[in-house]
Amino acid sequence: MTYDFKDVGTASSVIFSGVTLKGTDAGNYNPVQQADQAATITIKEFCPSFSADASGETHGAGGACVSAVDFSMHEKLSPTRLEALRKMDRAHHLHPFTDHAAMHPTGTHVITSGEGVYLYGEEGKLLDGLAGLWCVNVGYGRTEIADAVSKQIRELSYYPSFFNTTTEAAVLLADRLGKMAPGNLKYAVFSNSGSEANETGLKIIRQYQMIQGKPNRTKILTRNFAYHGVTLATASMTGLPNCQQPFGLPLPGFLHAPAPYAYAVGREKDAEAYGHECVAETKKLIEKEGPETIGAMILEPVQGAGGVIIPPPGYLAGMRKLAREYDILFVCDEVISGFGRRG
Numbered sequence: 001m002t003y004d005f006k007d008v009g010t011a012s013s014v015i016f017s018g019v020t021l022k023g024t025d026a027g028n029y030n031p032v033q034q035a036d037q038a039a040t041i042t043i044k045e046f047c048p049s050f051s052a053d054a055s056g057e058t059h060g061a062g063g064a065c066v067s068a069v070d071f072s073m074h075e076k077l078s079p080t081r082l083e084a085l086r087k088m089d090r091a092h093h094l095h096p097f098t099d100h101a102a103m104h105p106t107g108t109h110v111i112t113s114g115e116g117v118y119l120y121g122e123e124g125k126l127l128d129g130l131a132g133l134w135c136v137n138v139g140y141g142r143t144e145i146a147d148a149v150s151k152q153i154r155e156l157s158y159y160p161s162f163f164n165t166t167t168e169a170a171v172l173l174a175d176r177l178g179k180m181a182p183g184n185l186k187y188a189v190f191s192n193s194g195s196e197a198n199e200t201g202l203k204i205i206r207q208y209q210m211i212q213g214k215p216n217r218t219k220i221l222t223r224n225f226a227y228h229g230v231t232l233a234t235a236s237m238t239g240l241p242n243c244q245q246p247f248g249l250p251l252p253g254f255l256h257a258p259a260p261y262a263y264a265v266g267r268e269k270d271a272e273a274y275g276h277e278c279v280a281e282t283k284k285l286i287e288k289e290g291p292e293t294i295g296a297m298i299l300e301p302v303q304g305a306g307g308v309i310i311p312p313p314g315y316l317a318g319m320r321k322l323a324r325e326y327d328i329l330f331v332c333d334e335v336i337s338g339f340g341r342r343g
């Protein structure tokens with residue numbers, strides 16, 4: 001298996017099993033530098049019921065998958081190729097957060113390459129306003145990142161740090177993060193996505209409370225409009241109905257307090273006072289549920305997916321004070337706002 005290097009480093013990267021890079025050295029592959037050299041990616045045998053030839057011409061469903069679809073970087077997809085990709089996508093690819101019945105009549109939107117803040121796709125050049133899924137914080141086509149990833153994969157592509165083994169790269173990164181992070185935040189646990197990071201956080205919270213002799217502190221308090229991920233527990237922490245209703249979530253033990261979204265309730269002119277009211281409502285919720293049953297309060301410093309909600313002055317400090325008052329852990333989910341990503 002090789003990676004599509006355009007996606008390395010993104011939290012929600014797509015990894016195609018069976019993708020090989022052709023016409024260029026995979027390790028040094030860079031979509032921008034290679035653009036003029038008509039670099040190609042060949043997708044081989046990942047479509048058992050569909051085949052397409054090098055021109056993208058398709059040969060019907062149900063046949064053996066034999067050939068390839070070529071992509072020339074920064075080139076507009078030909079209508080035939082676009083159609084071939086859309087057909088394969090329709091046949092084999094489930095998209096997260098997507099109404100497939102609504103999408104297919106118009107066809108999937110196919111992105112082929114990126115450079116800086118721009119993406120290139122069937123419609124030409126696009127400004128990537130969302131930065132991938134909030135995670136391409138240094139832009140596309142960064143040669144220094146491609147080179148570092150390439151070097152590391154050549155040296156050691158993978159080894160876990162379960163039990164008593166580790167790798168040089170993991171130690172160096174943990175050391176660097178430990179020195180950068182403020183206060184007593186000294187340790188790093190590595191994971192592959194924001195959802196997994198939050199799941200890991202939830203386990204650490206439970207374990208911490210058990211070790212403290214407080215095994216009943218299992219409830220987690222988050223907020224309306226929150227977004228914390230796609231797994232069962234992180235979707236339960238999320239406070240958006242469309243992430244929960246289709247799956248019968250939240251799971252028991254996940255509490256939602258009001259978010260300081262003054263605009264949503266027509267209180268923009270009065271945002272600070274509204275923030276204090278939200279803190280007061282959260283206090284009531286804690287009292288009602290029983291503080292001794294709540295393990296942690298988890299919140300995004302700036303709520304992203306819920307509407308890019310910037311908290312009014314005093315709100316976050318008020319929430320942290322509340323957590324301290326009731327001996328509840330205060331956890332910030334900085335998956336999209338950490339490392340200076342505040343816009």
Ligand SMILES: Cc1ncc(COP(=O)(O)O)c(C=O)c1O
Nearest residue numbers: 011193194195227228229335336
């Ligand atoms: C605040 C926050 N937490 C967690 C996640 C989940 O991250 P991922 O999509 O990498 O699982 C996101 C994703 O946008 C997020 O915005």
